[in-house]
Amino acid sequence: MMARVGRIGVTVAGLLALWHLAYVLNGRRDYLLPSPAQTLETAWRRLDTLWGHALVTYGEILLGLALGTALGVASALALVSWAPVRRWLMPVLVVSQAVPVFALAPLLVLWLGYGLASKVAMATLIIYFPVASAFLDGLRRTDPLWLEQARVMNAGRWATLRHIRIPAALPALASGLRVATAVAPIGAVVGEWVGSSAGLGYLMLHANARMQIDLMFAALALLAVFAVLLYFVVDATMRRLVPWQRETEAHDG
């Protein structure tokens, strides 16, 4: 654990050093690329403003993650449980994956307004697909041997779903959630860029327009730190949810 923290510390320090090097090589032009020190200084000075906007964006991301996951899990369960639902909705789901979600952002803002709702909807949409498709895939790939055992044991469909297929699909759901978590901030920020009155994306856009590049970097850093933390929290939770996965891998390897 200490070694892991140490490695992360070294990585972060290395990235900051690279950033500073790029700043020096770029001729110390603050209006193009501010130094890490200056970004930190600005972040500290404007902390009130930044934090207020950050809370809005964090809230959008978390709400989107919760809603997208819930909807994705529910859709996968519905699709796998009812054949008619699967026949009708599966093609819709597949085709809708091809629609670039970002292109919908202006529409969502038009329909849902400049507030929280359009950004949450955007994040939800982005999170929904990886979660739904990964979980559905997991539910459909149950080891046939387990299903045969269940049949010989006279298990009903629901009992089989609950005690065999869902647990068996949890590792797939975990991978879907990891992907979803990585893309979740994109949804919120794109939503804010298209139209909003608060949030880190909004702040970045305005800072950019006023040539406050250091403020823009400070906002970007806050977003990045949150995204990384969120990923670690989700990843750790998933590991606890599917503890057998590592055991099986260790056994196979």
Place this chain on the structure above:
Amino acid sequence: MSSASVVPPHGPDAAAADPGRTVGVRLSDAALQYGGVRLFDGLALTLPAGRTTALLGPSGVGKSTLLRLIAGLEAGDHARATVTCDDGRPLTGRVAYLAQRDSLLPWAGALDNVALGARLRGEPMGPARARAAALLAEVGLGDRLTARPGTLSGGMRQRVALARALMEDRPVILMDEPFSALDFLTRLRLQDLTARLLAGRTVLLVTHDPLEALRLGDAVHVLHGRPATLDAPLTPPGAPPREAVDPAVLALQAEVLRRLTGEDHAGGGGAP
């Protein structure tokens, strides 16, 4: 020979099944074809009540399919068979299946794996857990109740699978190469355990190991040829588990090998 089981039978079907606790099974008119190739046709196999029937054969001859036909797991046009029981009732719900590959659920501990059937049928879990714990103790895993399969050795996993098959408390047990992935000594120990625990049940043991068939089987059939046919069974003397070094077992092993390799075993062959 009394059964070594110390675990009382239990479950709603125990009373109903009791008079016919041991049931004989007859498979007839079994046919299997893959891609236009007839693997067997019109095959018949009898599993005498309370006896262990071993089925040997080279891989790809269709012996696993024969077992799966009895288990009711083969659906489709390529395979068909008639399965009848000597008590006239259907076999459905009276079979436990021990698969070739380790089929334990990786997320569940040993106890939960053994009690899986009870959980799937929505039976009360209190008594089921107690019985599962007793069965795990009987297969020598009483101290590993919460261990997940990934943390157990291959031999331990098959012992859990054996306990799960016993937990189902079904009169007919179908075993498809249950110990093929284990090393020789572990396999011998598990064969001893199996013979002790399954005594008195109707067992079909599909295997490619002649020694295993001869140690455990009351009757040993060899399935070979294309389309495959069954020879008249060999009946090793004595009660299972027979010693691996038993001269009778060793002598029959030579005969089994002859049949497996497809040599003509009819008497009066060319003398030296």
